[in-house]
Each structure stands twice: as structure tokens, then as C-alpha cells.
Amino acid sequence: MRKASSISTHLAARFDQHRLVMWHDPGASYANDVASQAPTGVVVLRVKNDEFAIKHRVLRDEPSTKFLIYRSGRIAEGAGNWLLDLDLAYGVFTADRSALMRAELGLTRPGSDELLAQHATFFGDVKLVAKLGELLRDDDDLAKVQAKMCAVVLDQKEHSFSELTRTLLGQHAAGDNAGYEALVKQGLADFHWAGAANIYGYHSETPGVAGFVLWMFKQARGGFAPTTSNAARNIEIDFRSFRNDRQSLVALKKLALQAETDLDHVEQAKDASLAELVTTDIFDAGEREIIRRLIDGIAAQTIQRSDIADMIRTRRRDSIWFDDYATLFTALGAAAELIPAIRSARTDVASFEDGFSRYRDDLFRIDQLYRQYTLASQTAEFTQPLEALNEQVENAYVTDFLSKLGISWQQQVDQVETWKSLAITSQSSFYHHYIAPQVRGGRKKAVVVISDALRYEVADELASRIRGENKYDAKIEAILGVLPSYTQLGMASLLPHKTLAHSENGDPVLVDNQPSNGTANRSKILGSVGGTAIQATEFLKMKPAERRDLYAAHQVLYVYHDTIDATGDKAVSEHRTFKAAADAIDDLVDIVKKLANANATNIFVTADHGFLYQESKLAPQFNLTVKPQGDKVVVANRRYVLGRRLKEDDAFRRFLPEQLGLSSDLEVQIPNSICRIVKPGAGFQFVHGGASLQEIVVPVISINKGRSDTVEPVNVDIHPESDKITTGQIVVKLFQQSAVTDQRTARKLRAGLYFGDQLISNEAELLFDAESTEGRDRFQTVRLLLSKDADEANNQSVEFRLSEPIGDTGEWKKYKSVPYTLKRSFTTDFDF
Numbered sequence: 021m022r023k024a025s026s027i028s029t030h031l032a033a034r035f036d037q038h039r040l041v042m043w044h045d046p047g048a049s050y051a052n053d054v055a056s057q058a059p060t061g062v063v064v065l066r067v068k069n070d071e072f073a074i075k076h077r078v079l080r081d082e083p084s085t086k087f088l089i090y091r092s093g094r095i096a097e098g099a100g101n102w103l104l105d106l107d108l109a110y111g112v113f114t115a116d117r118s119a120l121m122r123a124e125l126g127l128t129r130p131g132s133d134e135l136l137a138q139h140a141t142f143f144g145d146v147k148l149v150a151k152l153g154e155l156l157r158d159d160d161d162l163a164k165v166q167a168k169m170c171a172v173v174l175d176q177k178e179h180s181f182s183e184l185t186r187t188l189l190g191q192h193a194a195g196d197n198a199g200y201e202a203l204v205k206q207g208l209a210d211f212h213w214a215g216a217a218n219i220y221g222y223h224s225e226t227p228g229v230a231g232f233v234l235w236m237f238k239q240a241r242g243g244f245a246p247t248t249s250n251a252a253r254n255i256e257i258d259f260r261s262f263r264n265d266r267q268s269l270v271a272l273k274k275l276a277l278q279a280e281t282d283l284d285h286v287e288q289a290k291d292a293s294l295a296e297l298v299t300t301d302i303f304d305a306g307e308r309e310i311i312r313r314l315i316d317g318i319a320a321q322t323i324q325r326s327d328i329a330d331m332i333r334t335r336r337r338d339s340i341w342f343d344d345y346a347t348l349f350t351a352l353g354a355a356a357e358l359i360p361a362i363r364s365a366r367t368d369v370a371s372f373e374d375g376f377s378r379y380r381d382d383l384f385r386i387d388q389l390y391r392q393y394t395l396a397s398q399t400a401e402f403t404q405p406l407e408a409l410n411e412q413v414e415n416a417y418v419t420d421f422l423s424k425l426g427i428s429w430q431q432q433v434d435q436v437e438t439w440k441s442l443a444i445t446s447q448s449s450f451y452h453h454y455i456a457p458q459v460r461g462g463r464k465k466a467v468v469v470i471s472d473a474l475r476y477e478v479a480d481e482l483a484s485r486i487r488g489e490n491k492y493d494a495k496i497e498a499i500l501g502v503l504p505s506y507t508q509l510g511m512a513s514l515l516p517h518k519t520l521a522h523s524e525n526g527d528p529v530l531v532d533n534q535p536s537n538g539t540a541n542r543s544k545i546l547g548s549v550g551g552t553a554i555q556a557t558e559f560l561k562m563k564p565a566e567r568r569d570l571y572a573a574h575q576v577l578y579v580y581h582d583t584i585d586a587t588g589d590k591a592v593s594e595h596r597t598f599k600a601a602a603d604a605i606d607d608l609v610d611i612v613k614k615l616a617n618a619n620a621t622n623i624f625v626t627a628d629h630g631f632l633y634q635e636s637k638l639a640p641q642f643n644l645t646v647k648p649q650g651d652k653v654v655v656a657n658r659r660y661v662l663g664r665r666l667k668e669d670d671a672f673r674r675f676l677p678e679q680l681g682l683s684s685d686l687e688v689q690i691p692n693s694i695c696r697i698v699k700p701g702a703g704f705q706f707v708h709g710g711a712s713l714q715e716i717v718v719p720v721i722s723i724n725k726g727r728s729d730t731v732e733p734v735n736v737d738i739h740p741e742s743d744k745i746t747t748g749q750i751v752v753k754l755f756q757q758s759a760v761t762d763q764r765t766a767r768k769l770r771a772g773l774y775f776g777d778q779l780i781s782n783e784a785e786l787l788f789d790a791e792s793t794e795g796r797d798r799f800q801t802v803r804l805l806l807s808k809d810a811d812e813a814n815n816q817s818v819e820f821r822l823s824e825p826i827g828d829t830g831e832w833k834k835y836k837s838v839p840y841t842l843k844r845s846f847t848t849d850f851d852f
Contacts, residue, residue: 027115030123031088032059034113040078041088042106043113048092050115058088067091071102078106125153131162139169142206148172155179166211173202181215182258186268192229193271200229220258221251237279240302253748257782257805263340264783273304273340280305298331301339310335311348315409318356328356330797337787337800344401351396351406355413358389362416367424372432373443379713380476380498383425387714388477390417394635395598414636422634423642426693426712433673433690433711439680445499447718448681450626451516453499454720458622459549459575467577467615467623469556470514471604472507472585473708474627478601479719482625485609486723487762490731492612494723501629501716503680504660504688506709507585510628510718512536515545515578521684522677526655526662530684542578551576556611567618579615583607588631588706597633597706616725623723630715631708632659632694638704642695646671654686658696659709661689671695673711733767734758736788738820738838745773745818745842749805750781752820756788756798770823770832771802773840775813781806810842818842 027050034041041062043054050057058064065074065087078087095101121143122132136143143149148169155168155177164179171179174187191199203209213227222235236259239245244256262268280286280303289297289309297310314331317323332353335342342349365386369375393413397406440446445453458466474482476498486494502513502520512520512529521530528537535541542553552574559567559579571577587593587600608625615623648656650666664685666674672689680688690711691697696704708715735757750773760766766789773781781804790798810818818840823832 028057028059031057031062031113033123034111035059035062035086038110039084039086040106040110041113042103042110043088043090043115044095045090045092045115046094051090051092054088054090059086062086062088064088064090067103075103075106121149125149125156125165126158126160127162127165129162135162135165139207142169142173142208148206166208167215169206170203170208170212173206173208174199181219182261184212185216185258186262186265188229189233189262189275190268190271192233193274197229219251220255222255233275234279234282237276237283237302241283241285241300243300250748253805257807260782260784260805264785269340276303279303298334301335301341304341304344307335307339307341307345311345311352312405314352314356315405318352318359319409319412321359323356325356325360326792329353329791333789337789346401347396348400348402348406351393351400354389354393354396355409358386358393358413359416361386361389362421365421365425367421368428369432372436373441375429375432375713376441376444376498376500376717379425379717383713384477384480384717386417386421387475388481390421391477391598391601391633395602398598410635414634418634418636418638422632422694429713430673430693430711437679439500439503439675441500445497446681447499447501447510448513448517448520450499450514450720454624454722455576456516462550462575464622465571465575465577465620467571467579467620468514469579469581469608469611469615469623469625470511471608471625471627472580472582473588473629473631474584474604474608474625474719475601475630475714476717476719478584478605479625479627479721482605482608483721484762485605486612486721488731488765489609489613491726492616492723493726494721497720497722499626499718499720501718503675503690503711503716504657504662504709505629505711505715506657506660507628508537511542511580514626514628515542516549517545519683521682522662522686523684526686539580542580546576546578549576550574551578553578553580555579556581556607559611560614564614564617567614571615571618571620577620579611581607581611584631588633591701591703594633594703594706595635597631612723621725623725625719625721625723627718629708630717631706632710632712632714633706635705638694638696642693643698644671644691644695645698648672648689648697650687656697656699657709658699658702659691659707659715661697662686663689731763731765733765734760734788736767736769736822736836738822738836740820740838740840743840745806745840746844748844749803750820750840751801751803754786754788754800754802754822755795756790756800759793759798760789760791768825769835770825771804772821772823773804773806773810774819774821774837775809775816775842778809778812779807780810780813780818806844810844813842814844816842 031041045051054066055064063085067074067089074089089103089106101107121136122128127135151172152169155171156165160168167179167181167184170184171177174184176183176187188200191197200209203212216222216227216232222232224231236255239252239255240259244252263272285303286305289303289305294310294313297306300306314323314328318328332349335349365383369378390413397403397410400406455466455468458464480496483494483496486492502509508527508529509520512531515531515536517531519532523530528535530536531545534545536545539553539555546552554570554577556579562570581604583604584597584600588597612623612625646669648661648663648666650663653661653663655662661672664687666687666689668674672691675688677684677686677688694712696707737755737757739753739755741753752771758764766787769786769788770783771786772779772783784802784804786800786802788800792798819837820840821837822835824835826833
């Protein structure tokens with residue numbers, strides 16, 4: 021780094037190196053100031069036709085004294101200059117501005133005078149010169165000096181051609197041409213474009229940033245076809261670098277959107293094959309075309325589900341556009357699995373237990389996929405392409421799954437005499453089966469989180485999320501929900517009790533003759549077993565110490581959470597049910613973590629009931645026109661009826677209270693299958709209360725927090741095919757050791773080639789997230805292009821290195837590496 025200095029400073033620097041300094045001042049500009057400029061201890065000698073006397077004095081009489089020999093006026097050339105030998109031996113000091121500036125900046129190479137003259141405006145700006153001085157090094161050649169001048173003009177410290185280009189591209193994308201105009205003003209634009217020609221191979225009679233951008237994307241679209249020089253590789257390396265860097269990615273994407281229009285790439289993407297499209301991510305139009313092809317393939321069943329999943333995973337890993345359509349891709353992934361699952365599903369059930377267990381073990385997945393697809397399609401980045409697929413999914417789900425399963429299951433419901441099974445734990449036995457054994461005799465504590473309308477398939481996703489958290493284990497089971505499957509009865513059944521009964525008008529439900537509605541009443545009932553109840557909203561508001569005190573003070577803690585039912589059970593908001601389910605999962609993960617932090621180790625998450633939901637209005641045959649009748653109809657909801665001496669009807673299944681394990685005199689009627697009782701003003705999408713599997717297969721998640729991490733990312737191995745690099749690139753095969761599961765999460769890595777700590781290639785970010793159990797499906801390859809810095813490593817050992825992120829710090833550390841020997845017979849022409 022160099023700083024500006026005065027004449028005296030320059031003289032002092034000269035005397036640090038020499039005993040004699042020869043000062044030529046042709047115009048005698050400094051004749052009166054010579055003595056004041058000379059450093060302390062230096063003798064000033066003015067030449068007055070006494071050259072021989074001066075030489076004798078400085079060389080013979082006083083050989084150790086420092087002398088400043090000052091001459092003004094014209095000086096003879098050659099042999100006529102009697103002090104020529106001293107001039108040659110010690111150099112000539114002049115105080116003209118250009119010479120001083122050359123000295124200040126250390127510009128001693130041939131051509132420096134011409135450089136200063138050519139860029140007089142730049143070197144006339146004190147601030148620019150000062151900034152340049154901070155960047156210059158003693159070994160800089162004139163090309164590097166000009167590159168650093170460009171950096172100064174662009175107000176940055178990095179002077180490599182790639183960084184200069186990155187800045188200009190970013191400014192151009194933002195509609196800001198100030199940087200480039202400043203280069204033009206300072207006479208540096210020609211230098212920049214000469215660099216673009218030499219390094220990248222960009223040639224134009226009228227070069228400009230806009231033209232360069234279009235040329236760059238043409239090269240990218242053509243796969244950076246090799247040329248006789250390294251130019252194609254150079255621009256490819258930098259193009260990848262620009263797009264891999266978060267700071268410049270946004271700008272590159274914006275430029276790509278304009279370039280795809282200028283290059284008419286939208287139409288070209290339509291003509292490309294799907295295989296061609298998935299090998300590149302240059303333009304957004306290609307991503308949209310891939311999406312369109314996948315939608316067509318899913319709808320027509322012409323692309324295998326596994327191939328669609330692979331393509332989506334590849335786009336997530338490799339495409340810079342994926343995040344712009346991540347939700348839409350989620351919808352496609354769900355639809356690709358959902359439609360074949362519906363078509364292959366066996367909806368006929370052989371028995372009550374068979375129907376229950378098959379839904380618990382397999383069929384719930386269709387409801388889960390339908391929810392995931394519907395939510396993603398509702399919130400996708402753009403929905404127009406999904407319209408036809410939405411209709412196909414809806415028809416398949418309602419007609420081929422909900423209706424068929426509902427009819428088949430209804431046959432089993434019609435045959436049961438009592439609502440119980442020896443093979444299935446009843447919801448009424450929840451406390452006795454799960455909680456009492458834990459807390460009996462004060463041995464342990466237990467926490468129960470009850471989430472209103474947490475359907476089994478939503479709970480399955482929640483259990484997976486919890487297992488994905490460090491130090492947590494979660495096991496999901498299913499119990500047989502009570503009938504009717506509605507909140508008051510479901511909540512009551514989960515409390516410790518001997519009897520359950522409807523009160524005279526249906527609600528509240530009585531637990532051992534005590535009302536069970538509301539947190540206060542539930543706390544009172546739980547008090548008999550040393551427990552209490554709290555709403556989740558209140559629990560979350562507590563400070564950590566307050567939560568610990570609450571847990572410590574009670575043997576049993578019930579936490580009541582209501583996100584899904586609060587949304588779905590209202591006509592104005594039922595269309596947001598699936599969004600509420602996603603929110604509920606987030607809520608419950610947070611609640612479980614806070615419970616664990618309050619020292620809870622045995623946590624159960626369950627529900628009062630499930631629900632039925634479909635996006636479309638059901639066909640007329642599912643809406644019952646018959647109205648419930650009897651001596652007294654106490655409650656008539658869309659999915660259940662409470663009353664006394666209810667009239668039998670083929671549209672309903674009637675249960676006496678004792679058949680349902682209830683102690684009151686109210687009978688219950690349930691509409692068949694997925695049918696609804698038509699009610700004025702009620703919604704049509706979200707219902708519960710009936711006997712469908714979606715309503716009565718109630719989840720119980722048992723959660724334990726362990727002391728050691730239970731979740732680790734998958735391991736990745738490096739499989740080199742050779743130990744030598746002989747070209748300008750290297751391709752390395754990488755293997756993901758195991759499939760991604762709840763306990764084995766995806767691993768993000770960065771690949772690069774290093775010479776010591778010096779990166780000598782581009783870097784590639786990789787995501788290892790394959791879920792396949794087949795080893796052949798878990799290979800990836802990475803291609804690295806060697807940079808100019810690789811020249812210094814030729815014939816030496818280099819390292820292919822995988823690095824992993826250090827938390828959220830933005831820093832990376834080495835994960836694994838393998839050595840290579842770099843043996844190339846050529847060098848690069850990459851930079852200044």
C-alpha cells in the first residue's frame with residue numbers, strides 16, 4: 021500500500037537508499053527551497069560550473085557525508101555532462117508532478133509516463149489517487165495498475181476481471197450505469213473490453229454492458245463451446261461463480277429474464293426435449309417448461325412417479341430457479357404420488373378391524389397427499405398451469421377414494437353392535453391405557469397435548485417432524501375415536517373417568533357426572549389425579565421458569581391446542597383448513613420443545629377427533645335431503661344427531677347410548693358414508709362428527725426426549741476415478757451412503773479443488789437428499805473447472821475438498837477430501 025507524500029518525503033526516501041541524490045530542476049522552480057526540502061543532516065551543493073570540485077568533495081574529501089547535489093537550467097547531454105557518472109549511479113530526482121506521482125505510486129515500469137498522460141483526469145483526482153495507492157503493490161505491472169484503477173472507479177477493492185464484471189452486471193441489472201459511465205469518463209472502458217476479449221473471448225466493434233450480457237447468455241445457452249484458447253472455460257467459470265454467489269445471483273436472474281426474451285428462448289424451450297431441459301438452468305423459461313411437461317406427464321400418467329421425484333430432487337439441487345417455484349414443485353411431487361396411489365388403493369375392507377388397521381397403516385397416506393397437494397396448489401407461485409390437474413386430483417380423491425372407502429367402511433359400521441373392538445384401544449381408554457401406567461404411584465409425570473381435529477394423517481407428519489429434531493423420538497399409534505366424533509365428547513373421553521354421559525341437552529358432556537367443558541372444569545377433573553389443564557395459548561405466553569414450575573407442580577398436565585378446528589369449523593374460514601393444519605404442526609413442534617425445556621420427558625400428543633375435507637362441493641347424492649326425526653331432536657349437526665327415540669332411516673346409522681359406552685339417554689344418529697345433513701348457512705368443505713375413518717382413527721404420538729442426538733445427516737463418500745488431473749476440468753463421483761429418513765437428514769456440501777488453502781476451481785454447492793433405498797440412485801457427479809490459480813500448482817499435489825456449513829454462521833469447514841496430482845501441459849490466459 022502506498023500513500024501520497026511531499027518532495028521532502030521523497031528526498032528522505034531517496035537518502036534512505038543512497039548517500040548522494042542528484043536533483044535536476046531545469047526551470048529553477050525550487051531554487052529558493054532546496055535547503056528547506058533537504059532532510060536533516062544532508063549537505064546541499066548547488067552546481068555552478070564546479071562539477072569537478074563537487075565530485076572531488078563528495079567522493080574523496082567526504083566519502084561518508086550525505087549530499088543533495090542540485091542543478092538548474094539546461095544540462096548537457098552525453099560526455100558534455102561532467103556529472104553523468106553520478107547521475108547514472110544514483111539516479112536523477114526531479115520534482116515535476118508526473119515524476120513525483122510515479123514515485124508516490126511506485127510506477128517504475130516502462131510506459132508509466134504514458135499511462136499517467138493517458139488518464140490525466142484520473143490522476144488529477146486526489147481522492148482517486150489516494151484510493152489507488154492503497155491498492156497498489158510493488159510488483160504490479162501496468163495491466164494490474166489499470167485493473168486497480170477500474171476497481172477504484174467502481175468503488176471496490178477487488179480488481180480481478182471477474183469481480184469488475186460482477187459489479188458491472190449487478191449495476192446493469194439494477195438499471196444503474198453510473199459505474200460503467202465512470203469507466204468511460206476515466207478512459208478505462210477500452211481497457212475493460214480488451215480484457216473481456218482476451219479473457220472471455222468477447223469481441224464487438226461497439227462493446228457495451230448490454231451487448232456483453234446478451235453474448236454471455238448466448239455462450240451459456242450453447243454450453244460454453246470450447247475455443248482454441250481458454251476463453252470459453254474462463255467465462256463458464258465466472259458465469260457459474262456469478263450465479264453461485266448470493267450477492268450476484270439476484271442480478272443474474274434478472275438479466276436472464278431479459279436475455280431469454282431477447283434471444284426468444286421461450287419458444288426454443290417449447291421445442292426442446294424434457295431430457296434437454298433438465299440438464300440446464302440458464303433461463304426461467306426452461307423451468308416453466310419443465311413444470312408444464314411434468315403436469316402433462318402426471319395427468320396422462322406418461323412419466324413414472326419415481327422419475328418425477330428424481331427430476332424434482334435434481335431441480336431442487338441444481339436449479340437456481342427452483343426456489344421461485346418450490347411450492348409448485350411440492351404440488352407436483354404430491355400429485356405424482358397421489359393419483360397412482362388412489363388408482364391402486366384397495367378401498368374394500370373385510371372387517372371392522374381390517375378397515376381401521378388398513379387406514380392407519382396405509383390409506384391415511386392418500387388423505388395426507390391430498391392435503392399436501394391442495395395446500396401447495398392453493399399457495400403456488402402461479403396457479404394457472406395447475407387448473408386441469410386440480411380437477412383431475414379432486415375427481416380422483418372424492419369419487420375414487422373418499423366415496424368408495426366411505427361406502428365400503430359403512431358396511432362394517434352397520435354391522436357393529438357396540439362401538440368397540442377387542443383389537444383396538446378405545447379413545448375412552450386413553451387415560452387408563454397411556455397415562456395411568458406412567459404416573460401410578462407417583463413414579464413419573466406425563467404431559468398430554470390435545471390438538472382439536474388433529475387428523476391421523478396430520479399427526480403422522482407431525483411425528484416425522486418431531487423425529488427429525490435432535491434428541492427426540494416419536495412413535496405414532498391409533499385409537500378408536502368416540503361417536504359422535506365431535507369436540508365435547510372427544511375431549512371428555514381423554515380425561516380420567518369411569519362414566520361418560522351427555523347432559524340433558526347434549527352439552528356439556530359429563531365426566532363422572534361433572535361437566536367437562538372449559539379449562540376450569542377439566543382442571544377440576546384432573547385434580548383427582550394430581551393434574552391440571554391449560555390452554556396452549558396461555559402456556560406459550562409463560563416464561564421458561566413459569567413453565568418449569570407448572571410442570572413440577574403437577575403429576576399430569578393437559579395442554580389444549582386449537583388451530584385446525586377453530587379454522588375449519590367456520591364457514592368463512594373452512595377453506596383455510598389445510599393451511600391451519602400446517603400451522604398446527606409448527607405450533608405443536610414448538611409446544612413439545614417448550615415442554616421438553618420445562619423438563620418434561622414423557623409427552624403425548626393426541627386429538628379429540630379427525631375430520632373430512634374436500635375442496636369441491638360434493639355431488640348432490642352426498643347431501644341428505646331427509647331431516648332427522650324423533651320424539652325430540654336435541655342436536656342436529658352436519659355429521660351427527662342427538663335425540664330421544666330417533667326415527668330409523670336408511671340414510672343414517674342409529675346407536676343407542678349404551679352401544680357407544682355412554683350413560684345418558686340420548687341416542688345418536690350418524691349419516692352414512694361421507695354424507696352430510698344439509699344445514700342453512702353451513703360450510704361444505706370441513707365436517708366431523710360421523711364415523712368415517714378420517715374422523716374416528718385418532719392419533720396418539722408418544723414422545724420422549726433422549727440425552728444424545730438421534731438425528732444425523734447422511735454421510736457422503738468421494739469416489740475418484742483417477743488420482744491425476746490432466747485437463748482443465750475434473751469430474752468426481754460422490755455417493756450418499758444411506759437414504760434420507762427422519763433420523764438421517766439431507767446433507768449440504770460444497771465442492772472445490774484446493775492447492776493448500778488456495779481455491780483453484782469454481783465451487784459447486786451440492787445437496788444429498790435422496791430417499792431411495794437403492795444405492796445406484798444415490799450417486800451424484802460434480803464437474804469443476806480449473807481457474808488461472810491452478811497454473812501455480814502444476815506438477816504438484818492438490819486436494820479435492822468437500823466442505824460443510826458451520827451452523828448458520830455462513831462459514832464452512834472441511835468435511836472430506838482426496839488428493840490429486842495436477843499434470844497439465846498448458847497454462848491459462850485467465851486474468852490481468
